[in-house]
Amino acid sequence: MKTFRIWFTRCATHAALVVACSIVALGQNGSLNIRYHLAMSHPTTHLFEVTIEVALPDDANLRSLDFQMPRWSPGRYAVFDFAKNVQEVKAREACPAGLDCTLPDSNVTRIDDQTWRVDIPRNRHAGMSLMFSYKVFANDLSGTFSQLDARHANINGGCVFMYVVNHKQDPAGLSIYAPKGWRVVNGRMDKNDQTEFQFPNWDILTDTPTEISPDWTDDAFNVDGKTYHVVVHSMGPEGGKRPVLVRDLEKIVRAETAMWGPPEFDSYTFLFHFANDGHSGDGMEHLTSTQIIQPGALADANTYAETLDAAAHEFFHVWNVKRLRPIELGPWDFTRPANTRGLWIAEGITNYYGQLMQRRAGLWDDKKFYEALLGQITEIENAPGGKLMSAEESSLAAPFIDDAVHAQQTNLANTSVSYYPKGETVAVVLDLLIRGKTGGRASLDDVMRRMYDEFYLKSPTASYYLRGRGYTSEDFTKVVSEVAGTDMSDFFRRYVRGVETLPYEEAFAPVVLRFIKQPRAPVTLGVSADGGEDTTFKIATLRPDSPAAIAGLQIGDVITSFGGSKLTSANFLKVLGRYKPNDRVEVSFTRDGRPMITVVILAPPQVFDYRIEENPAATNEAKALRAAWLSGK
Numbered sequence: 001m002k003t004f005r006i007w008f009t010r011c012a013t014h015a016a017l018v019v020a021c022s023i024v025a026l027g028q029n030g031s032l033n034i035r036y037h038l039a040m041s042h043p044t045t046h047l048f049e050v051t052i053e054v055a056l057p058d059d060a061n062l063r064s065l066d067f068q069m070p071r072w073s074p075g076r077y078a079v080f081d082f083a084k085n086v087q088e089v090k091a092r093e094a095c096p097a098g099l100d101c102t103l104p105d106s107n108v109t110r111i112d113d114q115t116w117r118v119d120i121p122r123n124r125h126a127g128m129s130l131m132f133s134y135k136v137f138a139n140d141l142s143g144t145f146s147q148l149d150a151r152h153a154n155i156n157g158g159c160v161f162m163y164v165v166n167h168k169q170d171p172a173g174l175s176i177y178a179p180k181g182w183r184v185v186n187g188r189m190d191k192n193d194q195t196e197f198q199f200p201n202w203d204i205l206t207d208t209p210t211e212i213s214p215d216w217t218d219d220a221f222n223v224d225g226k227t228y229h230v231v232v233h234s235m236g237p238e239g240g241k242r243p244v245l246v247r248d249l250e251k252i253v254r255a256e257t258a259m260w261g262p263p264e265f266d267s268y269t270f271l272f273h274f275a276n277d278g279h280s281g282d283g284m285e286h287l288t289s290t291q292i293i294q295p296g297a298l299a300d301a302n303t304y305a306e307t308l309d310a311a312a313h314e315f316f317h318v319w320n321v322k323r324l325r326p327i328e329l330g331p332w333d334f335t336r337p338a339n340t341r342g343l344w345i346a347e348g349i350t351n352y353y354g355q356l357m358q359r360r361a362g363l364w365d366d367k368k369f370y371e372a373l374l375g376q377i378t379e380i381e382n383a384p385g386g387k388l389m390s391a392e393e394s395s396l397a398a399p400f401i402d403d404a405v406h407a408q409q410t411n412l413a414n415t416s417v418s419y420y421p422k423g424e425t426v427a428v429v430l431d432l433l434i435r436g437k438t439g440g441r442a443s444l445d446d447v448m449r450r451m452y453d454e455f456y457l458k459s460p461t462a463s464y465y466l467r468g469r470g471y472t473s474e475d476f477t478k479v480v481s482e483v484a485g486t487d488m489s490d491f492f493r494r495y496v497r498g499v500e501t502l503p504y505e506e507a508f509a510p511v512v513l514r515f516i517k518q519p520r521a522p523v524t525l526g527v528s529a530d531g532g533e534d535t536t537f538k539i540a541t542l543r544p545d546s547p548a549a550i551a552g553l554q555i556g557d558v559i560t561s562f563g564g565s566k567l568t569s570a571n572f573l574k575v576l577g578r579y580k581p582n583d584r585v586e587v588s589f590t591r592d593g594r595p596m597i598t599v600v601i602l603a604p605p606q607v608f609d610y611r612i613e614e615n616p617a618a619t620n621e622a623k624a625l626r627a628a629w630l631s632g633k
Contacts, residue, residue, distance in 0.1 A: 032057065035173035036161055036205070040212075043179060046139040046148050047087075048160055052132045053094070056120065063122075066165035067132055068115045070334035073158025073206065075284045075321075076144040077338050078404035082159040083114040085137040091118045094129045108132075114335070115165070136160050141275055143209070143284025143291050144403075152213030152233065153182070154273070156284070156291070157206030158334075168202040168331065169464040178212045185218065185231050186210040187269040187289025203331055203465050209284070209291040211271055217242065221250045227267040228253055236276030236297025241304055245272075248363060252312045255361040256353075259445055259632055260319050260452065268318070270311060274298045283310040285317030308363060313354030320353075321346035324452045327470030331463050341473045343395035344496070348423010349448070351376070352431070355424075360632045369630070370513075370612045373428055376421040377504065382607050384543050385416040391426055391496045392473065394419040414544050426496060429507040432629070433491075434484045436510030440625045445632065447483045451476065511626035512618035519605030521576040523583070526606070527553065529569035537567040543606065551600040553589065560595075561588035576602075 032054055039049040054065065069083035091108045107119040118132060138146035138160065147154045164170070174197040176184055184195055186208050199205040216233040219242065230246045232238075249270060257263060269289040273280070276297045283292045292310045296303035321329065326342030340346075359369040380386045389397070394417055400406075401416050431444035455471045462469035473492075481488040494500045504515045526546020530538045537559040542549055553559075559567045563585040565575055579585065581604045588597050618626075627633075 031170040032164060032167050034164060034167065034170055034202075035175065037175045037177070038155070038160070039177040040148055040153050040179060041177075043148050043153065044150050046137050048136045048138055048146070048148055048153070048155075050134055050136060050160060050162075052162065052164070054130045054132065054164060056124065056128050056130055058126055060122065062120050064117050064119050065130065065132075066111070066115050066117050067162045068165050068334070069162050070158050071114060072334065072337065072399070073144055073156065074329065074332060074338075077343070077398035077402040079337050079399050080144070080159070081113065082136075085159070086162075087135050087137065089116050089132075089134040091130060091132045093121070093124065094131050116162075132162075134162070141273060141280040141282075141293055143282035143293065151235070152211060153178070154291075155210040155212070157208065161202070161206055163202045163334075170201065172199050172202050172205045173197065174199065174205060176210070176212065181214045182212050183214065183216070184210060184212050185216060185229075185269070185271070187229075187267075187271070187286060189267075189269075201464055204287070207286050209271060209286060209289060211273075219243075219246045221246060221253075223250065223253050223257060224262060226263060226265065229267065229269040231269055231271045232274070232298070233272065234274045234276075234298055236274055237299040238274075238297070239299025241298050245298070245304070245307065248308055248361075249311055251361040251363060252308065252315060252357060255357045255632065256312070256315055256318075258360075259353075259357075260449065263318050264323065265318075268315075270315075272298075272307065274303065283314050285314045285322055287318075287322050290314035290317070308358065309354065312357045312361075313350055316350045316353050316357065319452055320350050320448060323456045323466065323468070324448070325456075325470050327472055329470060331465040337399035339396055340398075341392040341395050342471070342476070343398055344391035344419040344423030344426060345473075345476060348391065348419050348421070348425075349427040349444070351420050351424040352427035353448075356630075356632075359630055366630060373424075374610050374612060376424045377610055378608075379421045380417055380425050381501070381610070383417050384414045385412070386422070387499055389416050389422075390499050391419060391422045394422050413541060425502055429495070429502045429504065430480065430491075432507040432511060433503075434480070435625060435629060436507070437484050437486055440628055442483050442485070443629070447476075447480050450483060451479055454479070508612065510622070511629055512615040512622040513626070514613040514615060516611050516613060517608050518611075520607045520609050521573050521605060523576055523579045523581055523602040524604065524606040525576060525600065525602065527559075529572065531569065534568050534570040537562075537569055537572065546606070547600040547603050551587065551598045553587070553598065553600075554591070557589045557591050557596075559587060559589045561586075563587075 035053045037051040037053060041049060052067065069086055071081050072079045089108055109117045111117050118130060138148050141147045141154055144156060146156050146160050176195045178184060188197055188208050211233055213233060216231055219230045221228050230249055232242060265288045271289055271291045273293045274297050275293055275295055278295050280293050281295045284290065292307065292314060294303050294307055298304065326340040326346060328338060328340035332338065355369060355372045358364040397416055401412060401418060427444060435443050451471060456468035459468040461467050477489055477492045495502050508515045524546060526543035526548040527539045528541045530540035539553060539555050539557045542555050562575055567575055579602050581602055583602045585600050585602060586597060587600055
């Protein structure tokens with residue numbers, strides 16, 4: 001943090017809140033002293049009231065300040081244009097106590113869709129502050145958006161707090177004015193009942209999700225001298241599961257810190273919302289906290305399992321992506337989408353370890369872990385986009401596929417894959433290949449630890465945001481090769497930048513697991529049903545260049561007869577099982593209510609199921625290699 005000299009003390013009133021006497025300082029080295037005031041005087045309107053207080057330096061050359069709302073926020077890479085929910089933008093001057101300031105309100109001009117410019121009067125009193133205020137509509141409970149209603153205020157800073165252009169690196173304070181009886185909690189708390197915060201920069205301010213409500217609970221545990229808070233905001237029954245949740249979270253923390261070593265914080269907050277609304281769900285990583293939203297209630301068995309799954313993933317991000325990060329991920333340019341080739345590392349490898357850590361923590365058995373891996377492999381290998389989009393290209397396409405909303409219809413279902421499962425499949429194969437090549441002396445664990453040590457802990461600090469520097473894809477390839485003891489560049493060329501099928505059989509062999517691939521049906525038609533009534537078959541997806549597509553079928557068609565048999569979503573695989581490749585089949589269907597007929601020529605299988613089997617003839621050495629992988633020991 002930079003050094004400041006005290007400039008003045010003042011009291012001011014603005015909008016619906018009273019700002020108590022506060023210390024306002026003038027930053028050195030061209031920085032500004034900035035404080036955010038957040039009020040919520042009418043929660044049912046879903047409107048946060050934000051005032052950004054900027055102490056104006058004694059600089060005649062400062063003619064204006066620009067305030068900008070981000071287009072997106074870290075961790076969710078779709079572009080949401082948060083400025084669409086900004087309203088009632090105003091600006092005025094506030095004077096030091098005891099001075100008579102009669103200048104008119106500052107002139108505010110919107111200069112583009114995300115930026116407002118405030119003209120600074122030339123003739124101003126020394127010690128004057130600019131008060132830039134606006135309201136933000138917020139009614140979405142998620143890890144990206146914010147929500148204000150009669151029940152609570154949940155804040156994700158990227159969609160609430162504008163930044164002063166060219167001053168994101170400056171220290172920023174935050175004062176929260178909560179409704180009576182509502183309490184504040186986040187991952188930066190120094191004491192109970194805290195409403196005043198200081199952050200080293202805007203990025204850290206917005207990296208601090210905050211819950212404000214009267215009814216959250218806080219349990220805690222300690223691991224290796226670090227305190228972990230388990231904050232729960234339940235909107236449904238808990239079924240007495242909160243103590244069990246705390247116990248299982250401790251197991252996850254112990255498993256992950258055993259791999260990485262001590263984390264770089266004194267305390268960490270798991271912030272859970274059990275929305276019990278059937279639709280709100282998300283998880284987002286932060287430097288000293290995670291926010292996880294579940295659509296069900298804590299009492300629900302499936303919700304509980306999904307909560308631990310999300311927590312294992314998000315806590316792994318403490319190291320991978322929040323500190324060890326691709327070079328493009330921090331600090332960011334919020335005027336354009338993020339572009340990095342490394343999200344398959346940041347998210348996909350985290351996906352892999354989130355599941356592996358539940359096995360290492362004793363929460364999963366071998367069977368459940370294998371099933372989770374096979375689910376990701378099945379998704380990728382059966383996706384048409386898996387043959388078209390590489391892991392690196394999937395990372396670059398994140399603004400299109402990371403929960404992005406599309407007004408126009410797209411063909412992304414056939415041309416893209418998510419970097420989450422794509423990266424996970426690469427991760428498990430890399431891990432097992434390294435273990436096999438080194439006889440168990442090294443693994444992907446060693447790669448990740450070395451990357452963290454080299455690029456975060458020991459690398460010279462490259463920006464104001466965090467210590468160390470980001471890595472490139474080439475950096476990652478180099479470290480993998482060095483840890484594996486062999487040049488792995490061809491692996492990355494074929495399977496990370498290319499779209500060749502990963503060498504699963506070769507990877508699983510050293511841990512004496514048989515990787516078995518079986519066709520789901522003896523032929524391919526190239527369609528799937530929409531999941532509606534079992535008595536019909538309405539086409540929901542259509543693989544390009546499939547027999548169905550070549551025959552002229554399209555999404556939305558309802559197949560009424562397939563080779564003389566009634567086709568439904570329930571009997572689809574059974575009916576296909578009667579045929580062999582190159583059979584010609586007459587298909588009757590309706591399109592927009594009109595009956596039509598075509599002929600399809602069935603193709604060899606394109607959709608497969610996978611399973612893993614243990615080799616009963618495995619040697620003790622091979623079994624030990626597998627045990628080390630699963631246990632981390």
